[in-house]
Amino acid sequence: MWRIILFSIAFFITSSASSEQLFITTEEYPPYNTRGTDGQPRGVYMDQLKIIFARAKVDYDATVTPWARAIALAESKPMHCVVAAARTPEREAQFKWVSPVHTDRNVLVGLRERNLKIKNLDEAKDYLIGTQRNDYTQSVLKSLGFTHIDLSADFDKTLSKLAAGRIDLMPMSESALRKLPGASFQEVVVLTNQSLGMACNRSVPDELISRMQVTLDALIADGTQRKIYEKYGLVIRQ
Incomplete structure (x- = not known):
């Protein structure tokens, strides 16, 4: 009998501990996220999350996947989270949030050689805009009345289309733009200011x-987040 009781207690403790394992999905979005040689995500977001998980004593598994799949897993799978997702009113109730891991301007970027002269977002609606499928910018563009939208699986594919002239503009964070070759790309017009965070499935315990x-x-508060951004040559807006 005692063996059964002790086994049950041990099983309960093991199950409770494993139930707090989080499954983190993210996309390839340098310098915020990049895939290391071991296939694991690296960059600004994971540097923060590794500290958070260590201090909060959270076991986790992290993978890099196209954005549409990354956010779909967080929406549908227990104990899954996606980082970094824009904390928009439409998404607020869909997830539980840990934020902000990033606060930045999102701008529409074009090829410098084209030197597009666009004064405002209304004028930008005449151009073909590329973005990632199920990225928050897709919803933002639609809500602002953009109708010429080209969708790709991830940031790199959208950027390749822009470089090849297959699209006219694409949205990206201001800091991400700073990491691109300045001779090739330039900010054309501001799209939005946005706070981003880790969006978790509703099954993740409130505690x-x-x-x-x-x-x-x-x-x-102690400046660690800012130092992480500075390590990558980035500035965080707060």
Whole structure:
């Protein structure tokens, strides 16, 4: 009998611990996310998350995948989170949030050689805009009345289309633009200001979300988050 009880207790403890394992999905979006030689995500976001998970004592597994799949997993699979997702009103109730891991301007970018003269977003609606399928910018563009939208699986494919002249403009963060060759690409017009965070499936326990949020708040307060951005030559807006 005692063996059965002890086995049950051990099983309960093991199950409770494993139930707090998070499955993190993200996309290839340098310098915020890049795929290391081991296939694991690296960059600004994961540097923050590794500290959060270590301090909050959270076990995790992280993978890089196209954005549409990354956010779909967080929406549908228990204990899955996606980073970094824009915290928009439309998404607020779909996920539980740990944020902000990133606050930045999102701008429409074009080829410098074309030197597009666009004064505002209304004028930009006449051009073909490329973005990633299920990225928040797709919803933003539609909500602003853009109708000429070309969708790709990920950031790199959209950027390749822009470089090849297959699309006219694409949205990206201001900091991501700074990492691109200045002779090739330029900001054309501001699209939006946006806060991004880790968006987790509704199954993730509130206590775990709270623990991670408290840790992130501490990283912001003590300047750790800012130092991570500076390490990559980036500036974070707060």
